Amino acid sequence: MSVLFAAAGPLEPAARSFLSPTGVEIVFLLVGVAVLGSALVAVTTKQLVHAALWLVVALGGLAVEFLLLTAEFIAWVQVLIYLGSVVVLVLFGLMLTKAPIGRSPDADSGNRWVALVVALAAAGTLVTLMVDAFRSAWIDLGAGGGSTQATGTSLFRHWVLPFEALSVLLLAALVGAVVLSRGGGRGTAPAPRAGRLRAGKPVGTPGRAVPPPQAGPDAGAPKPADPAPAASTTPPQER
Amino acid sequence: MNLLDTLLRCAAALVVFLTFPLIIGQTEHKVMAHMQGRLGPMYAGGFHGWAQLVADGVKFAQKEDIVPAGADRRVFQLAPAVSLLPYLIVLLAIPVGPDGFVGQAVDAGLFFVLAVMGVGVIGKLMAGWASANKFSLLGGLRTAAQLMSYELPMVLAAASVAMAAGTLSLPGILDAFEWYWIPWQAIGAFVFFTAGLAELQRPPFDMPVADSEIIFGAYTEYTGLRFAFFLLSEYAGILVVSALTAVLFLGGWHGPLPDDLGWLWTILKTFALAFVVIWLRVTYPRLREDQLMRFAWTVLIPLALVQLALTGVIKVAIS
Numbered sequence: 001m002s003v004l005f006a007a008a009g010p011l012e013p014a015a016r017s018f019l020s021p022t023g024v025e026i027v028f029l030l031v032g033v034a035v036l037g038s039a040l041v042a043v044t045t046k047q048l049v050h051a052a053l054w055l056v057v058a059l060g061g062l063a064v065e066f067l068l069l070t071a072e073f074i075a076w077v078q079v080l081i082y083l084g085s086v087v088v089l090v091l092f093g094l095m096l097t098k099a100p101i102g103r104s105p106d107a108d109s110g111n112r113w114v115a116l117v118v119a120l121a122a123a124g125t126l127v128t129l130m131v132d133a134f135r136s137a138w139i140d141l142g143a144g145g146g147s148t149q150a151t152g153t154s155l156f157r158h159w160v161l162p163f164e165a166l167s168v169l170l171l172a173a174l175v176g177a178v179v180l181s182r183g184g185g186r187g188t189a190p191a192p193r194a195g196r197l198r199a200g201k202p203v204g205t206p207g208r209a210v211p212p213p214q215a216g217p218d219a220g221a222p223k224p225a226d227p228a229p230a231a232s233t234t235p236p237q238e239r
Numbered sequence: 240m241n242l243l244d245t246l247l248r249c250a251a252a253l254v255v256f257l258t259f260p261l262i263i264g265q266t267e268h269k270v271m272a273h274m275q276g277r278l279g280p281m282y283a284g285g286f287h288g289w290a291q292l293v294a295d296g297v298k299f300a301q302k303e304d305i306v307p308a309g310a311d312r313r314v315f316q317l318a319p320a321v322s323l324l325p326y327l328i329v330l331l332a333i334p335v336g337p338d339g340f341v342g343q344a345v346d347a348g349l350f351f352v353l354a355v356m357g358v359g360v361i362g363k364l365m366a367g368w369a370s371a372n373k374f375s376l377l378g379g380l381r382t383a384a385q386l387m388s389y390e391l392p393m394v395l396a397a398a399s400v401a402m403a404a405g406t407l408s409l410p411g412i413l414d415a416f417e418w419y420w421i422p423w424q425a426i427g428a429f430v431f432f433t434a435g436l437a438e439l440q441r442p443p444f445d446m447p448v449a450d451s452e453i454i455f456g457a458y459t460e461y462t463g464l465r466f467a468f469f470l471l472s473e474y475a476g477i478l479v480v481s482a483l484t485a486v487l488f489l490g491g492w493h494g495p496l497p498d499d500l501g502w503l504w505t506i507l508k509t510f511a512l513a514f515v516v517i518w519l520r521v522t523y524p525r526l527r528e529d530q531l532m533r534f535a536w537t538v539l540i541p542l543a544l545v546q547l548a549l550t551g552v553i554k555v556a557i558s
Contacts, residue, residue, distance in 0.1 A: 026302050047311075049311075049314070049368055050314070053314065056361060073346070073347045073407075076350040076351045077350065078352070079354035079355065079358065080354035080394075083357065083358050083361065084353075084354060084360065084388065084390065085357070085387070087361065087385065088361065088364065088386065088387060089383075091383065092364075092380065092384070094385075095367070095368055095376060096479055101309060101310065101368075101369070101371050108410060147346050148346055157433075176322040180355065
C-alpha cells in the first residue's frame with residue numbers, strides 16, 4: 001500500500017489552503033467517508049456477522065487514515081491488534097453463540113435511540129474539541145514524523161509513566177480474566193480424558209451421545225503401543 | 240522511486256507469488272512420495288511429472304463454481320480473496336538481497352508483515368461461517384482458536400529479533416545481523432517457525448482441516464478456482480513463513496558468497512525451510528485440539544518469554 005503513497009508524491013506543505021487540497025488530502029477525506037459509511041452499516045445491519053465484517057472495513061480504513069498521516073507504526077499496530085485479534089475474537093464469539101445466516105430478528109436493541117443520542121453527543125463533543133484546538137493550525141507531516149523511531153522516542157522519553165500505568169492496568173485485567181475463568185475458585189475443571197474427543201454430543205442431533213468405540217480419529221491411537229510389547233518379546237525367543 | 244520502478248517491483252512480487260508456491264507444492268508431491276516409498280506424479284509434462292500442478296490448475300479452472308443454496312453468497316465468494324491477498328502484500332516487504340533488493344522497504348516492516356498475515360485469518364473465518372455447513376463452522380472455530388493462541392508466541396519471538404537489531408525494518412535487521420545471532424536467537428527461531436506452521440494450519444497443526452473428522456474444515460463447500468485459491472494461499476503461506484524465518488533468524492542474504500549473490504542465499508534458505516515444513520508433515524501425527532492449545536500456552540509462550548529475557552540481558556551486556 002505504501003508503494004502507492006510513495007508514488008503519489010511527497011506531501012507539500014507549501015499549498016496551505018483548504019480550497020486547493022492536495023491529492024493526499026482528497027484521499028484522506030474519501031477514506032474518511034468510507035470509514036463513516038461502513039461504521040454506520042456495521043451498527044444498522046440486521047445480520048450479525050455482516051456487522052462484524054463491516055467493522056473490519058471501518059477499522060482497516062482507519063489504518064489507511066493513519067498511513068496517510070504518515071503514522072506508519074500506529075497503522076500497522078491498528079491492523080495487528082484490531083483486525084488480527086479483536087475482530088477475530090468478536091467473530092469467534094459470534095460463531096460460538098449464535099450467528100445465523102441471514103437476518104437476526106433480535107438484532108435490534110431497545111436502547112438504540114439512547115445509543116444514537118450518546119453517539120451523537122460524543123461525536124459532537126469530539127469534533128468541537130478538535131476544531132477548537134487546531135482551528136487553523138497547520139501540522140507539517142514531514143518525512144519520518146510518525147516513524148517507529150519517533151513514536152518510540154516520544155513514548156519512552158516523555159510518556160513513559162502513562163505507558164507503565166497502562167501496562168499495569170492491562171496486567172490487572174489479565175489476572176482478573178484468569179481468576180474469572182477459573183470459576184471463582186470452586187476447584188478446577190475435570191481434566192479431559194486422554195484419547196477421546198471432548199465433544200459430548202454430535203452436532204445437530206441433540207441428546208445422542210457419541211458411541212465410545214468410534215470416538216474419533218484417536219480411536220486408533222493405542223495401535224503404536226501394540227507392536228512394542230510384541231517387539232520386546234520376540235528377541236528372547238530368538239535367543 | 241518513480242512509477243515504472245514501483246510497477247516493476249509489484250510485477251516481480253506477483254511473479255514470485257505465482258511461481259514459488261507451485262514449486263513448493265510440486266516439491267511436496269515428490270518429497271512426500273519418496274519419504275513414503277512412492278514415486279508421486281510421474282506422467283504430467285513428461286519428466287518426473289513436473290507439470291502436475293499446472294494440470295491441477297487447469298482441472299480446477301474447468302470445474303463448476305458452486306455456491307451452496309443456504310450460504311451467504313457474497314461473503315462465501317469473497318472469502319478466498321481475503322485469505323489469499325495478504326500473502327501477496329507481505330511478499331512485497333520481504334528483503335531478498337542487499338542494497339534495496341526488496342519490493343518496498345517498510346519502516347515498521349516486521350509489524351507490517353505480522354499484521355497483514357493476521358488479516359488472512361478473517362478470510363478463513365468468513366469461509367467457515369458463510370458455507371452454512373456445520374463442519375465448515377467447526378473448522379472456522381478451530382482456525383480462530385488456533386490463530387489466537389499462536390499469534391502471541393510468534394509476535395514475541397519476532398520482537399526478540401527486533402530487540403537484538405534495534406529496528407523494526409526488515410532490511411535494517413539484516414544489516415545489523417552478526418553470525419552469533421543464530422545461536423543467540425535459536426529458541427526464538429524454533430518458536431517462530433513452529434507458530435508459523437500452526438498459523439498456516441500445516442500438519443501437525445492441521446486440526447482446523449482435519450479431514451478424518453470435519454471433512455476439510457472451512458473449505459468443505461468450496462469447488463473449482465475458489466478452492467484452488469485456498470490451496471494456493473496455504474503454499475504461499477509456506478513461502479512467506481519460510482522466507483521470514485530465513486530473514487529474521489538465519490541471516491537472509493548473509494553467507495560465504497559475495498554480497499552480489501545474496502539473493503541466492505535468501506532463496507536457498509527459504510527452500511531449505513520449506514523442505515523442513517514438508518518433512519514435518521510426513522513425520523508427525525496430528526495434534527489433538529487440547530494438545531494443540533497446551534503446546535502453545537505452556538511450551539511456546541514461556542520459551543518465547545525466555546528468549547526475550549535472554550535477548551535483553553545479552554543486548555545490555557554487549558552494548
